Amino acid sequence: MPVVIPPPDPAGLPAPAWLLQILLVFTFILHILAMNLLVGGTTIMAIGLRKGKHSPFHAELAKRLSRALPVVMSFTITLGIAPLLFVQVLYGQAFYTASILMAWPWLSVVALVLLAYYGLYLVQFRPDWLGRWVTPIAWMSALFILLVGLLYTHNATLKLTPEKWAPMYDASPAGLHLNWSEPTLIPRYLHFMVAAFAVAGLGIALLGLLARKRGDSWGDEAVRYGAKWFIGATLVQLGVGLWFLFSLPSNFLQSFIGGNTVNTVVLWAGVLAAVLGLLLVNRSLPGAVLLTVVAITLMSVTRHSLRQMYLQPHIDVNTIPVNPQWGVFIIFAVLLVIGLATVGWMVWQFYQAGEPKQAAASQ
């Protein structure tokens, strides 16, 4: 069966392809950072709620995480919208096709996100009302969030393989397909999820550091506990990352192991940054945070190069006609800067807030 690709949007690109690609990768990094804190944080909170029955440290950790997670969830969603716009505008031909093929599972993301969000709010504001259901509800939120991530990986991988689209649609146009036959699906998904536990571990260690600075003895154990998650998950990641790399089609794999100098350097510099972060975490937490952000940035660039390689034979965004709409674009850029400044300010306020103030705010 021939490969069928829908034509690009006749309106053309609203800005040059290179600029849209930079913004896509940049906003994707922001989304992924928030998503990591959400995925890892919700699961660690669910674990903490159970362990908290016997351990005051875990009970306190779960309480603090329950206050932060609804905000982290809203960051994840809001910071997901920006890359979604750029994916649609650049790769609409692939994105919409994949989304139509998996229409029902894809639409279920909205319900899963809403239910997970409600769950987080209930755990934060109504723990007494939930009673012994508080831990199961936290687990429900964690599982739904993990499932949303899996559906994103189904969509992201299906998008990259146009040769599957026509046969899939031919087999059934009901919109019930997923991409289970994709050999990279599971290692790719695990690569994202394992990273989430490492980053959430760093987030907990940072919370601990700030608590310690305020003279709160809970902070010492939080720094140690968070660093343990970071170290454990990053060690697992060394294996999962290699699994993902070697599950790639051999021509793409070659490009990351010497075939293409830029791709090879970017990928392995990312791995190096993660390993250095691992070595540094018990000595300098801010240093480990910085190296992890560098690793995530380089990995996101690698992910983009991989997408270009997959789609190159069929879709080349650099050849789509450009029909600039600078007015709209400038409005977007200004709002993005204001939005990011607001988010930065909110995070700063959260970290600055003392215990009594936060408790009062959550009443």
Ligand code: HEM
């Ligand atoms: C709340 C739970 C969410 C989780 C756990 C999550 C997780 C993920 C993961 C794991 C990926 C990478 C997929 C891959 O490359 O294999 C991803 C990509 C992405 N997510 Fe999220 N996400 C969530 C919510 C959202 C929401 C609500 C939006 C949009 C409003 C969004 C927008 C995006 C976009 C645009 C991408 C890039 C897709 C691409 O490049 O093909 N995400 N997300």
